[in-house]
Amino acid sequence: MRTLISLAVFWCMISCFAQGNLQFNQSLLLSTTQASNVLLGTVPAGKVWKVEGFGSGNSGASECAWSFDGTNAAFRSGNVYLGGSAYQYSNSTSTFWLPAGTTVYSLNCSSNYRWISIIEFNIVP
Amino acid sequence: MKGCFLLFAMILLGDFFTQGNLQFNQVKLVSAQETVPVGKIWKLENYLPTVSLANDLNRLSNQATAGGSKNFVILVNGTSVYLQTTLTREVGRNDGYWNQDGYATSSDFKIFDAPIWFPAGTTLAASTNVGFISVMEFNVIP
Numbered sequence: 001m002r003t004l005i006s007l008a009v010f011w012c013m014i015s016c017f018a019q020g021n022l023q024f025n026q027s028l029l030l031s032t033t034q035a036s037n038v039l040l041g042t043v044p045a046g047k048v049w050k051v052e053g054f055g056s057g058n059s060g061a062s063e064c065a066w067s068f069d070g071t072n073a074a075f076r077s078g079n080v081y082l083g084g085s086a087y088q089y090s091n092s093t094s095t096f097w098l099p100a101g102t103t104v105y106s107l108n109c110s111s112n113y114r115w116i117s118i119i120e121f122n123i124v125p
Numbered sequence: 126m127k128g129c130f131l132l133f134a135m136i137l138l139g140d141f142f143t144q145g146n147l148q149f150n151q152v153k154l155v156s157a158q159e160t161v162p163v164g165k166i167w168k169l170e171n172y173l174p175t176v177s178l179a180n181d182l183n184r185l186s187n188q189a190t191a192g193g194s195k196n197f198v199i200l201v202n203g204t205s206v207y208l209q210t211t212l213t214r215e216v217g218r219n220d221g222y223w224n225q226d227g228y229a230t231s232s233d234f235k236i237f238d239a240p241i242w243f244p245a246g247t248t249l250a251a252s253t254n255v256g257f258i259s260v261m262e263f264n265v266i267p
Contacts, residue, residue, distance in 0.1 A: 021149035048152045063178045068154070074256055075173050090178050096171040096259035097152035123149070 022048070022121040031115040032106050037070055040104045040116065049098040050119045054091065057113040061087060064109035066116065068102055077114075146266035155258040158200065158250035161243050168261040169241040169249075172199065172208060175256040198253040201243070205252060208237035 025047060030040040043049045056064035056077045063078025075096075079087040098104070100123075106114045150165065154173075161167045174197055197209040243249060245265075251258055 068257075072256075073175070076178050078178055080178050092174045092176075092178055093171055096173065097261060098259075099152045099154065102154065123151075 021124055023124045025120040025122045028118040028120060029115060030104070030118065031113065033111050033113050034106075035111050036108050037067075038106050039070070040066075040106055041118075042104070043098050043100045043102045044120075045100050046123055047100055048121050048123060049102070049104075050121065051096050051098065052117045052119055053094075054116040055089075055114070056109060058109075064112055064114050065107045066114075067105040067107050070103070070105045070107075073107060147263040148266050150262045150264050153260045153262060155249055155260050156251045156256060158248050161245045161247045161249070161262075163245050164265055165245055166263050166265060167243045167247070167249065168263065169243065169258060170239055170261055171259040172197065172237070172251070172255050173257040173259070174254055176254050196253055197237075197255055199255055199258055200248070200250040200252045202248050208255070 028041070028049075032038050032040060054066065054075070054077055058064060058078040061079055063076045065073035065076045068074050076092040078090065080090045104116065106116075147166070153159075153167075176195060194210060194212045196207055197211075198205050198207055200206070249258060249260070
């Protein structure tokens, strides 16, 4: 009996220290071809978003921008002119995290297809 | 006796699992100066540049030195830390013999290799060409 109780306490201790805090909830692919500024989504309360990748279907030397306030560019994707007729696809950054309440807009970028790949996590207390 | 032994093993294991525990607290986008709170640490995961993707490529004919540079800077305890520097130069010519604008060449000096950890009391702020710093905050569990 004593052994069982000891084992139970031991298990509780392990569980206590094994808290992961971030729990996978879903993956999201937010996209648009809308020409004007468009709100793609908002990080819900109790969640965080990990932006894993983003891109746009620009051609030539142009770029599309995303914003957190609907006005100012926060990150971009597109093509950089290398000279002659050469262009190189590029992004301004890679993986980053967004807290709850953050809004993600795609700023006006003609009708180019813009996408953003996100992993949503629950914050487990 | 067996109970005592188990209790002893439990304490040892308990000690083992309490070493250096970090508990996720929140993620942040830092722009203006903020301080890592007491009992927390920050993990810098990435930064978001404010500038256009295209480099400052001043397309001046026949000037192989034309071009530009960009620094990506954050402030750590008020001191500038250069995360990345990008240099561009144009090579080629556009004169009576050659009718082309030349080609861009670009060098990227990136010291940033995520993550960077900051202890409590450190101040952090976005600076030149950086709009936001992506940070994860952890509680330090004794």
